[in-house]
Amino acid sequence: MRSPSLRRRLLTILVVPMALAWLGSGALIYVLALHYANINYDRSLVDGARALERMIRSESGREELSPQVRILMEYESAEPTYYVVRSLKHGVLASNIDLPAGIPLPVIDATPRLDSVDGIRRPLRVASLALHGDDSGDTIVVSVAETLAGRHALAREILVGTLPIVLLLIALVLVLVWVGVSRGLHLLDPLVEQLAQRRARDLSPLDQRGVPIEIRPLTRTIDALLARLRELLELQERFIADAAHQLRTPLAGLRLQAERALGDPRPESVRDALVHVERLSAGAGRAAGQLLALARAQAINESASGAARVDLAQLARTYIAERVPDALAAQIDLGYEGPAHGADVAGDPVMLREALVNLVDNALNHAGEQGSVTVSLTCELSTIALGVEDSGPGVAAEWWPRLGERFFRPPGSRRDGSGLGLAIVRRVADSHGAAVVFGRGRDGGGLRVTLRFAALAPDEPQPSRSSRV
Template sequence: MTRAPRPTSLRRRLLTILVVPMALAWLGSGVLIYVLALHYANISYDRSLADGARALERLIRSDSGHDELSPQVRILMEYESAEPTWYAVRSLRHGVLASNFDLPVPAPVPAIGAPPRLDSIVADGRPLRIASLALAGEDGSDAIIVSVAETLGERHALAREILVGTLPIVLLLIALVLVLVWFGVTRGLRLLDPLVEQLAQRRARDLSPLDQREVPLEIRPLTQTIDALLARLRELLELQERFIADAAHQLRTPLAGLRLQAERALGDPRPDSVRDALVHVERLSAGAGRAAGQLLALARAQTGENRIEWSTVDLARLAREHVAERVPDALAARIDLGYEGPLHGADVAGDAVMLREALVNLVDNALTYAGENGSVTVSLECELRTIVLAVEDSGPGVAEEWWPRLGERFFRPPESRREGSGLGLAIVRRIADSHGAAVMFGRGRDGRGLRATLRFAAVAK
C-alpha cells in the first residue's frame, strides 16, 4: 500500500531554509573573526618587535666603545620563551658583532636614525617577522644593523584562542535567532486563523468574496485568487442552474405533447388515429431533440470564452462549405440559398467549431422564416480592418422595435408564426461576444426580411 506523502510544514520549511544560511554565516563569521584577530595580533606583535629592536639599540648605545655585546645584554636577548627571539647585530665593515641566529641583512639597508622597518622573511625554512634599524658606527663611516626576529606561531595561537572563545557565542546567538524565528513564524501564522474560521463557517453555496479586512497583506494575493476561483464557480453554478431551468422550460411542452399523443393512440387504436398520433410524436420528438441540441450549444457558448481554441479561421471557406451542405435542405423547402463573397482570404481569429455553430444557427433561422419560394443569401465582405458576415432572408422580417431584443434567450417576436425555441440567435450573440464581434440586425434587400450581421476584426497579414 502506497503511503500518503507527508504534509509540508511551513514552520519546518522556513527553519530548514534558514538553517543553511545560518550555518554558512557561522562559518563565515569564524573566518572573519580569525582574519581580524590575526590582523590585530600582527599589529600588536609587530609593535612589540619594533620595541625590541629599539631596546636592543639602546643597549648597544650604552655599551658604546665595545665591539661586542656585554654578557648582561646577551642574557636578556637570549632568554628562552615558548617562541624564542632571534637577533643579530652586524657591522657593515666588521661583520657580525653578536647574534643567536644567522639573520639576513635587510635589503635595502635601513637609513641611519630611521624607525624600525618590519619585513616578512623566510629563514632556515621558517617564516619570520623581522624588525631592522641602523645606527652609526664609531668612526662615522660604518653602520651597525640591528635586527630582531620572531616566528609567527604566537600570533596564530592568539588568533585561534580568540576564535575558539568567540565561535560558541556566535553559535549560541544563531541558535537563539532560529528559536525566535520559530516562535515568530508560529505566532505569525495565527494571523491566518480568522481566514480559516471565515471559510469554515461558510455555507456550501456561499460563494461571495472573502472579507479582506483581517487578511495580512502578504496573504492577499492568495485570497484574491480564491475570490477569483469563487467567482468562476459562482458563474458556473449560475450557468448550470440556468441550463436546468432552460431545459425544463424548453422540454416541458414537447414532453407533455408526446404524452398526450401516446394517450391518444392508446385511447383510439384505429390505424388512422394511431398514424396521426405518430406523425405528431415524430414532430414533437424532433423539436425536443433540436431544442436539446440548441440548449447544449448555448451552454457551450456561454462557458466557451475560457475554452476557445484560438486559431486563424477563413470565414469565406467556412461559409462556402456550409452553404454547399445546406443546399439540399433549401431545395427541399423550395428556397433559393446562395453565397456572395470572396472564395478565400477572409481570416479572423477564433474557434472554428464555435464560428460554424453561429453560422449554422443563422442559416437555420433564415431558412425557417424565408418561407416557400423565398431566398436566403449568405454574404461576406472584406473591409479595411474588418470582415462582415451577413445572412439575410426574404421572409416577413421583424419589426424594428424588437431588434434590440433579438438574441435574448427564448425571445420570439409576437408576430412570429413559426415554431422555434428562441435560442438560435441567443447562441449567435454569445459566440459573437466571446469572439469580440459586433452583432447587428436590420432589413434585408428591398426592405424585406431580416438581415443579421456579424462584424469581426480581420487578422493582420
C-alpha cells in the same frame, strides 16, 4: 509522503545562508584577529629592538654583548627571539641567527623599520634600527626577529573562542525566526475560520479586512475562483431552467398523443398520433441540442485572440453546400456571396459553425416558400462581416434590441421555434469579440443579421468572387 511545511521550508531556506554567514564570520574574525595580533607583535618587536639598542649603548666600547644581555635575549621559550648586531665596518658583532641578505638598511636614529623576510626554515618578522658606531663613520644595525607562529596561534585562539558564540547567536536567531513564523502564521487563522464557516452556496468575495498584505494576492485569487464557480453555478441553474422550460411542452404533448393512441386504437387515429409524436420528439431533440449549444456558448469566457485561425469563407461555403438539399426541398434559393477563402479570424471553429447553423436555420424557417436566403462575406480593412439575410416578413425595428434574448419571439413570428437560435448567435459573437447588427434585407424586406469579426492578416491575398449555389 510527508506534507510540505512552511515552517520547515523557511528554516531550510535560512539554514544555508546562516551556515555561510557563520563560515564567513569565522574567516572575518580570523583576519581581524591576525591583523591586531600583527600590530601587537610588531609593537613588541620594536620595543625589543629599542631595548637591545639601549643595552648596546650601555656596553659602549665593547665589541660583543655581555653575557647578561645574551641571557636576556636568548631566554628559552616556545618561540625564541632572534637578534643580530652588525657593524657596517667590522661585520657581525653578536647574533643567534643568520638573517638573509637584502634587508634594507634603516635610517639612523629613525623609527625602527619592520620587514617580513623568508628565514632558513620559516618566515620571519624583523624590526631593524640603526645608530652611530664608536668608530668615526661606522653604523651599527640592530635587528630583532621572530617567527609568525605566535601571531597565527593567537588568531586561532581568538577564532576558537569566538566561533561558538557566533554559532550560538545564529542558533538563537533561527529559534526566534521559527517562533516568529509560527506566530505569524496564526494571522491566517481568521481567514481559515472565515472559509470554514461558509455555507456550500456562499460564493461571495472574502472579507479582506484583517488579511495581511502579503496574503492579499492569495485571497484575490480565491475570490476570482469563487467568481468563476458562481458563474458556472448560474449557468447550470440557467440550463436546468431552460431545459425545464423547453422540454415541458413537448413532453406533455407526447404524453397526450400516447393517451390518444391508447384511447382510440383505430389505425388512422394511431397514425395521426404517431405523426404528432414524431414532430414533437424532433422538436424536443432540436431544443435539447440548442440548449446544449447555448450552454457551451455561455461557458466560453475567453476571447478569440488566443484561439485557432478559422477561414470563415471556407466554413461558410462548406456548410452552405451541406444545406442545399434542405433548401431545394423547401423550394428556397440558398446562395453564398463572398471570397472562396482567405477570410481568416481567430476563434473556435465548432462554435463559429454553430452560430452559422442557427443563422441559416432561422433564415430558412422564415424565408417562406419560393423565398431566398443569402449568406454573404465581406472583407473590409480590419474586419470581416458575415451576413445572413432572408426574404421573409422580417422583424419590426422596434424589436431588434431584444433579438438574441433567450426564448424571445417577436410578435407575429412562427411559434414552432425554440427562441434560442439568435441567443446562441449572440453568445458566440460575444465570446469572439464580434458585434451583432440587425437590419433589413437589400430590397428593404426580410431580416439581415451581420456578425463583424476582427480580421487576421491573411497568409496571402485571395481574389474575391461571388457564387450562387
